[in-house]
Amino acid sequence: MSCINTLKEKGLKLTPQRRLIVDIIHDAEGHLTAEEIIRYVQARMPGVNKSTIYRTLDLLEEAGCVYKSELGKECIYHHEQEGHHHHLICRRCGKTIDCGSDIFKPVQKSLSEKYGFRVEFKHIVMSGVCKQCRNTSK
């Protein structure tokens, strides 16, 4: 519900489309791809335009209600209550693993020390090869 309140506090309008999108993200276990969100929204409320959905998702991200990750073109969204973590996707079998939020700490440290550059790593999606696939196929 806090998402709705956050939008309200920002002086944004609570349209049925936005309520529905928020509901869907709330109800989801784990992450949703943009494509899934569009599909679920249009199933429950046919005619909602994809641009409305993308704009709402951007809005929710800006409001801090949702995190957005990218791998290549594809976008993935998480409810903020899930907390920070990153994603490993096996490029052979497609399996996904969540990993802790702290693995990039050393990178942040060295970028800051060496280059004075500050980078946030949030919900990074990494493509690689998992243990099983590395053992089975050569």
Next chain:
Amino acid sequence: MSCINTLKEKGLKLTPQRRLIVDIIHDAEGHLTAEEIIRYVQARMPGVNKSTIYRTLDLLEEAGCVYKSELGKECIYHHEQEGHHHHLICRRCGKTIDCGSDIFKPVQKSLSEKYGFRVEFKHIVMSGVCKQCRNTSK
């Protein structure tokens, strides 16, 4: 020249389009965006289709002649002779900094140890804030 030989060795055909694309990447200092490559190719050989260019770039990447990086939608290409490095882009001023190839080593180590997952980090583009921008604007 070695790019041309590599293509030849793989039994691929040396079309004028491919020669031109290889030339352009050879002559470039540092990286080129896809958009720049398309522009340069079409300036010297009008009528070359963008799909030909993208396919050739993918081919060169697969052949190991060129590295491809992505930030969001955009793609950036490097000649392999330049060696491995990563990129920092300041989201405020747009400045780009190259950084060493080894900063992700700790991440690779912990992913491997904790999850048995193997990830390659090559020519990663990271968006953040540089020292100057962090100091000047609050």
Next chain:
DNA sequence: ATAGTTAATGCACCTGGTTGCAATTATATT
């Protein structure tokens, strides 16, 4: 409850990049 204001929607179109397919062209063979 009504009217006014301002944000949000749907639409059509745009972007960078990708793909299937028929026509073309580089190479190997004769």
Next chain:
DNA sequence: AATATAATTGCAACCAGGTGCATTAACTAT
């Protein structure tokens, strides 16, 4: 040099995501 053949090209259409703009709808003040 002529031919066969398989790879490559250009095209047109497609994909996910994004944008400008006129219409519509949510909130505010009356």
